[in-house]
Amino acid sequence: MILHILNRPPSSSLAYRDALAAMDATDRLLLIEDGVLGALTAQIRHFQAIEGRLFALREDLSARGLEGQCDASVQVIDVDGFVTLTEEADKTVSWF
Amino acid sequence: MASSEIARYLDTGNGRVALDPEGYLVELSEWTPAVAQALAAEEGRELTEEHWEVLKVIRHFYERYEASPAMRPLVKAVGQALGPEKGRSLHLMKLFPDSPAKVAARLAGLPKPANCL
Amino acid sequence: MSSTVDFSGDLLVILRHAPHGSSWLREGLDTALVAAAFGQTVSLLFQSDGVLALTKGQGAGPLGQKGTAATLDMLAMYDIESLYLDPEALERFGLGEQDLLLPAVALDAASLPRLIAGHRLVLTF
Numbered sequence: 001m002i003l004h005i006l007n008r009p010p011s012s013s014l015a016y017r018d019a020l021a022a023m024d025a026t027d028r029l030l031l032i033e034d035g036v037l038g039a040l041t042a043q044i045r046h047f048q049a050i051e052g053r054l055f056a057l058r059e060d061l062s063a064r065g066l067e068g069q070c071d072a073s074v075q076v077i078d079v080d081g082f083v084t085l086t087e088e089a090d091k092t093v094s095w096f
Numbered sequence: 097m098a099s100s101e102i103a104r105y106l107d108t109g110n111g112r113v114a115l116d117p118e119g120y121l122v123e124l125s126e127w128t129p130a131v132a133q134a135l136a137a138e139e140g141r142e143l144t145e146e147h148w149e150v151l152k153v154i155r156h157f158y159e160r161y162e163a164s165p166a167m168r169p170l171v172k173a174v175g176q177a178l179g180p181e182k183g184r185s186l187h188l189m190k191l192f193p194d195s196p197a198k199v200a201a202r203l204a205g206l207p208k209p210a211n212c213l
Numbered sequence: 214m215s216s217t218v219d220f221s222g223d224l225l226v227i228l229r230h231a232p233h234g235s236s237w238l239r240e241g242l243d244t245a246l247v248a249a250a251f252g253q254t255v256s257l258l259f260q261s262d263g264v265l266a267l268t269k270g271q272g273a274g275p276l277g278q279k280g281t282a283a284t285l286d287m288l289a290m291y292d293i294e295s296l297y298l299d300p301e302a303l304e305r306f307g308l309g310e311q312d313l314l315l316p317a318v319a320l321d322a323a324s325l326p327r328l329i330a331g332h333r334l335v336l337t338f
Contacts, residue, residue, distance in 0.1 A: 002329065002330065014261065015229070015261070018229070018260055018261055018299070021299075021322060021325050022325050022326060022329050023326060024326035024327075024330065027326070091333070091334065091335060093227075093329060093335045093337065094337045095337060096229075096337065157290075160283070160286070160287075161283045161284070161286060161287035161290070162279060162283040162284070163283070163284065163287060165290065166246070166250035166291075167250070168249070168250055168252070168291065168292070169250070169287070169290035169291050172290055172292075173290060210243070
């Protein structure tokens with residue numbers, strides 16, 4: 001399993017498309033920084049293809065006051081969870 | 097990278113050229129064969145025909161690719177230009193002991209190779 | 214076509230930025246060269262705006278900033294010969310293979326995950 005990390009939102013950057021195209025069926029995607037905008041219910045359609053394998057960083061959501069708008073299908077994790085995801089992955093790939 | 101800081105001047109017998117703190121030319125266009133000879137003489141090296149042909153290869157590399165080569169591409173370029181017998185790191189180590197890519201770049205009046213230790 | 218290509222290597226450098234606008238492209242290429250100079254097998258993937266790094270006829274910037282064409286030309290001297298590109302990105306700019314300086318293998322959708330999985334380390338620039 002490869003952990004992909006995306007810090008750009010689908011509303012203003014196509015980086016999410018390249019990240020999705022690079023993922024195989026077991027890979028996971030973590031949204032951080034501005035990337036967490038993609039976790040909102042109004043944006044979640046962009047990540048339909050990887051439902052169940054999408055994560056968002058709690059610190060970045062709450063800093064933006066968006067925890068309440070985060071879609072229920074997204075697994076919200078804190079920095080410790082980030083570390084765990086990284087440990088579980090063979091490697092990480094960043095998208096920006 | 098070539099540094100613009102002048103640490104000292106080298107007497108070439110026919111004028112002087114500025115060197116940076118690591119002994120590379122500050123102004124690359126000031127290079128002449130006499131500069132190479134003066135730099136080599138300082139280190140007690142004498143330049144033979146085999147040295148000159150490598151200096152020519154490395155200067156040509158820089159002209160074409162706008163960068164000084166690290167060891168591996170230097171070996172490859174020498175091999176392409178002078179044949180497989182000379183395109184070996186052993187040959188270059190013998191001509192320019194310690195660090196052939198750095199020493200040859202310095203004598204050829206090129207910047208220090210960026211991507212080698 | 215690309216399903217028969219050997220996708221393994223030590224390092225995959227993904228280049229996603231165009232020349233001149235930022236230093237990302239140059240830094241990515243420098244990273245690839247350093248790794249290759251130390252004997253690592255390096256592959257490059259030109260993706261998104263990064264495909265513009267491959268176009269013919271590039272030159273120095275308006276303030277004399279160095280271009281990337283000479284560096285691309287130099288890749289072969291560092292034995293960096295596995296070059297891949299995203300054909301969709303190329304199409305986005307109305308470019309085709311005839312517009313490119315160097316031949317790069319166009320990746321189909323199934324190959325991209327394999328390319329990433331096949332390298333020990335993947336760095337994005």
